[in-house]
Amino acid sequence: MGNESLRGEGEALLSADVLRQALKKVGSERYHHQHPFHLLMHEGKLSRGQLQAWALNRYFYQSAIPVKDAIILSRSDDAEFRRAWRKRIIDHDGDGNARGGIEKWLKLAEATGLDAERVRSKQEILPATAYAVNEYLNIVRTRPLFEAVASSLTELFSRDLIALRMDRMRQHYPWLAGGLAYFEARLEQAPEDAAFAFEYVSTQAKSRAEQERVIQSLRDKCDILWAQLDALYFAYVQPGWPPPGAFRIES
């Protein structure tokens, strides 16, 4: 956390390839594929109740995604950018015929054994879930547009995580198999979206300091995903696991 705005000031611009490597490094250190909650999930060690808690809380995140994307869309004065970005809203909200990502997530929640209306009401989510998701909205609303776009770059990493997850879910939680349509769609959508967003930030960040802001925005977004799992782990699983970069007690 904190002010990083001066980092990179006066240094040479990174090439697109080097920028991509720097973003991948953030992913390897901070993306939530490493979070103990996901490790337990992929090892088949979560109970049905724990998967319910995950599906119910993450529904809140999923249902904010088109709002986040509409904020980003609203901040661009470039019709070409807006035409490209609106795909994301359609992907999540559907188009009246094809079911969108939010409804598909609801199907996953139902496959865990939860009633759809209970999930849709959002009444039982952890407050910390709402705070983390609202912080995502704060970021895309208040930071420069290229940073808002950069915060979506966790999609650079999501395909691999989703492929692994689908495999492990079919193996360990076969009763969930009928609820995986959300992930199925994301296998294709996420890499397309990431490619567009990367292209955008790599042309819009015109100084090394701006490139550092791109990298920081991705770090901040990783923290938002991580914190949601921390809250789940604390409420529904266990121990003491400060997120990357946070204060650690001296041993």
Place this chain on the structure above:
Amino acid sequence: MGNESLRGEGEALLSADVLRQALKKVGSERYHHQHPFHLLMHEGKLSRGQLQAWALNRYFYQSAIPVKDAIILSRSDDAEFRRAWRKRIIDHDGDGNARGGIEKWLKLAEATGLDAERVRSKQEILPATAYAVNEYLNIVRTRPLFEAVASSLTELFSRDLIALRMDRMRQHYPWLAGGLAYFEARLEQAPEDAAFAFEYVSTQAKSRAEQERVIQSLRDKCDILWAQLDALYFAYVQPGWPPPGAFRIES
């Protein structure tokens, strides 16, 4: 969490006394005096490192308080209200002679053995601390003014908690005794502030539905305090403790 806006619609207005009782009930159920992190603190069971983590994270909360109060002040068109409310900003920021609450908190952090600059930099806080505090700012920025004011009503309960805490700190962590000036000041400030805020909301909430919004705002603020301790407990202490009202796994 969730939409409570219709609660109380068409029902009779509560008297000021009954409203106060309803607020006290929220406090007894949700205020953070019950949080396991505070229970450990008051039993003398926290290590110096755990108290450092607490002081360092809560510094982020303390330093946002005058920002929160300035947002509230900025939203009132009543000079009398603004004159009364600005006292809070002075209490926390100081006046050039008397040290304000933020600096006093820094003294507490130093008494735990942390370097003031390290705390002031905010670099090592838990992301979840920032999300919870920023949600407090979201609330006072976006909800009707009487709800923003109502969110300060945790001060109805803080005097008792602070008196207990000072007593237990002197008993269990005598090396902290030189850092308690923040709490000393709050013993008097908090009840004054709470009396003003209660008077304001009890005259401004003109329907039962609005009174229910007052109660909900206090609940939401309690959740914000509670979530900060959850994050500390998860990162630096232990188990599984869903906050009041959140999903619970069926046993």
